[in-house]
Amino acid sequence: MYACVCHAVTDDDVRDHVAAGACSAKEVRTACGMRPGCGSCVNRIRDLIEQHFAADERGEALTTAAA
Template structure:
């Protein structure tokens, strides 16, 4: 699925950058080389970042 249609950035692209250390929508957008567009991707990127850290916290607690 596309996180950003304007720049053809997928959810997987976002997840890869978050795993590599991006912690904000701004950092993900920068890592993907995204320029300002319509802005509708920001919410989706934030959701993916939150999902990553929630999953990471659950995995850490289970270990």
């Protein structure tokens, strides 16, 4: 699924950058090389970040489809 249609950034792309250390939507957008667009992706990116840290707190690892 696409987290950002404007820049063709997938959920897996976001998860990979969060796993590599990005902790905010701004850090993910920077890591993905995203420039300002419509902004509709920000909430989706934040949700994916929250899912990552919630799973981390439970001791789970979120995996990407490619893994």
